[in-house]
Structure formats: structure tokens, C-alpha cells
Amino acid sequence: VRPKIHAIRLKDTDVLHTKILDHSDFLKLKEICFRPKEQLVLSLLYFGGLRLSELVNLKIEHFDLTRGVIQFPRKGGSIHNLSPYNKDAIFRPFDLYLNKQHNGSVFLFPGRSEKSLTPRAMYNYIQKMLRRAEITDKAITPHSFRKACATMLYAQSKDLLFVRDYLNH
Numbered sequence: 001v002r003p004k005i006h007a008i009r010l011k012d013t014d015v016l017h018t019k020i021l022d023h024s025d026f027l028k029l030k031e032i033c034f035r036p037k038e039q040l041v042l043s044l045l046y047f048g049g050l051r052l053s054e055l056v057n058l059k060i061e062h063f064d065l066t067r068g069v070i071q072f073p074r075k076g077g078s079i080h081n082l083s084p085y086n087k088d089a090i091f092r093p094f095d096l097y098l099n100k101q102h103n104g105s106v107f108l109f110p111g112r113s114e115k116s117l118t119p120r121a122m123y124n125y126i127q128k129m130l131r132r133a134e135i136t137d138k139a140i141t142p143h144s145f146r147k148a149c150a151t152m153l154y155a156q157s158k159d160l161l162f163v164r165d166y167l168n169h
Contacts, residue, residue: 019139021046021148032133036097037109041126043093045145047086049153049167051075052142056122058108063094074168082166085153 026046033039044050044058054074062072068087074080084090102108107116117125126142146167153163163169 018141018143018147019137020151021140021144023148023152025133025135025140026145026148028133028135029129033129035101036093037101038129039093040090040097041109041122042129042145043086043090045126045142046149047084047089048082049146049149051146052119052122055142056107056109056117056119058116059106060098060102060108061106062108063091065091065095078168080168085156085166 026042029042030039033042041055044055048070050058051074054072058070058072062070064071068083068091070082070084070090071079072082097108103110105114109117109122111117111121123142130140150163150167153166154160157163
């Protein structure tokens with residue numbers, strides 16, 4: 001079976017790549033989204049490079065304000081210590097969100113009952129923000145923020161190993 005699987009070659013046109021969110025689109029989003037929760041979601045995606053599943057499972061205890069670190073389980077179950085390169089962009093909206101909007105749940109983005117928000121609900125929430133900012137490209141998804149984060153990190157550092165470790169790849 002193995003030789004047959006490896007004999008199949010995909011053309012690049014067969015693969016739909018995730019589109020990168022332009023910096024200008026991110027600035028439009030930041031201008032339109034003024035609520036603390038919206039700002040926090042955007043910052044965690046764009047500056048933290050989090051996956052959607054990681055975002056919805058964040059708990060308040062994962063944030064260490066004194067050290068400026070977010071310690072949370074990544075895909076695969078390993079614990080990742082993220083020291084965001086733009087701490088203010090994440091921790092300022094985090095503090096505002098906790099003081100103004102958060103309902104006291106263990107999860108940062110609670111759903112109904114005591115559980116976290118589902119990935120589908122968060123996806124829809126992000127799509128709603130994109131529509132409000134008049135970003136109509138259907139290829140922009142939450143993963144587009146992660147690719148934008150990687151691109152921005154590489155442009156600043158020129159170090160692929162740093163980007164790999166930052167995104168936990």
C-alpha cells in the first residue's frame with residue numbers, strides 16, 4: 001500500500017492554500033472592532049499565532065501577567081510557553097476584557113454552561129468581525145491570522161527557527 005500512496009502526486013493547483021491576512025486588512029479590523037473581547041481575539045490570533053482550537057480552549061489561568069507569558073496546551077497536548085513579541089497588544093485587551101466583559105468563567109471565552117466556546121461559534125464570531133470590516137474575501141479564515149503572524153515574525157527576525165518555535169511547529 002505504501003508505494004501506491006507515495007506514487008500519487010498532487011499538483012499545486014489541486015491544493016487550496018490558506019490566504020494570508022494583509023496588514024491593511026488587520027488595521028481595518030482593529031479600527032472597526034472596539035469591544036475588549038473583539039480586540040483580544042484579534043490580538044491573540046494575529047500577534048500570538050494561535051490556532052482556533054487553542055484560542056477557544058484558553059483559560060484565564062494560562063495568562064501570567066507578571067512574566068508576560070501565556071502557558072497553554074498546544075495541538076498534540078504539549079504545553080507551550082508563549083512570550084508574545086508584542087505583549088502590550090495582547091495583555092492590554094486581556095486586562096480590559098477581564099475587567100469589563102468577562103463573566104467569571106474558568107475559560108477565557110465561555111460558551112453556554114461551564115464549557116468553552118465551540119470552535120464553530122468562534123469561527124462565526126471572527127467571520128462576523130470580518131464582514132463588519134468589509135473584508136469580503138471568503139478565503140480569509142482564522143488560520144489566515146496565523147500565517148500573517150508567521151510572515152510578520154519572519155520579516156522582523158529573518159530566523160525560521162524562531163518562527164517555528166513561536167508557532168510550535
